[in-house]
Amino acid sequence: MKRRPSRAIPATVTALILLAAAVVVAVVAIQMLLREPAWVNYGAVAGYLHGLRWTGTAVAVAGGAVAVLGLLLAFAAVVPGAPTVLPMQGTPNSGASSRGMRSTLRAAASTVDGVSGATVALRGRRVKVRVNTGRTRPEGLADAVRAAVARRLDQIAPVARPAVSVRVRSPRKAS
Structure with missing residues (x-):
């Protein structure tokens, strides 16, 4: 589907x-x-x-x-457009809308401590997550967001699991 x-x-x-x-x-x-x-x-x-x-x-x-x-x-x-419904494991006709998928992955990324905002883009077999933080030292935040998004993907169980990339935006480092 x-x-x-x-x-x-x-x-x-x-x-x-x-x-x-x-x-x-x-x-x-x-x-x-x-x-x-x-x-x-x-x-x-x-x-x-x-x-x-x-x-x-x-x-x-x-x-x-x-x-x-x-x-x-x-x-x-x-030329085919981007899919509007992504197939899920389980019954043959189960699927999730790409908008719903972005929304739930954005919510998963936003639950990580230190994340003030997140945007998610689905591009083929990739999920690109951009998070904003108020931390001046965001070490480890990208890994925590990646893990949270991976857990949510495990719960959703898409047929083709996308690779997750995370980019963290933080304010300038304090001197």
């Missing part, structure tokens, strides 16, 4: 752009059929497009822009 995020944003943007273009074309066509002044002058647009050459700069720029946009949309559709 590795649920991935949907590609709703690129699909929605593409659909809205195509819908807007279709509405403009439909409105102009209806206006032309009713012999009313159109939003877009068909004769002017057709004359401009007829005057373009395949070797022209405007055609090359427009073609390049459309090709780049198409490649970006294809890339967004093919």
Whole structure:
């Protein structure tokens, strides 16, 4: 169970752009059929497009822009996003959301004595923990945080256990 995020944003943007273009074309066509002044002058647009050459700069720029946009949309559709649900050991359909995992690991890191704040990032098979402390000598704090996060990971029991790295931020050392 590795649920991935949907590609709703690129699909929605593409659909809205195509819908807007279709509405403009439909409105102009209806206006032309009713012999009313159109939003877009068909004769002017057709004359401009007829005057373009395949070797022209405007055609090359427009073609390049459309090709780049198409490649970006294809890339967004093919490349998998970060999993939103991480599989857990136990029943086949058990899992934890990545947000919930970050939250519980941050809480575990914050329980360590001397930690004033913590942030957790899940990156592939790594958990990166950053802790803030008011101590001027934070020796041993990183190991204590790493142990607390490891205990919590043992309780959660993910299928693929991530490696834990800890970075401690402390104020300048007293002189």
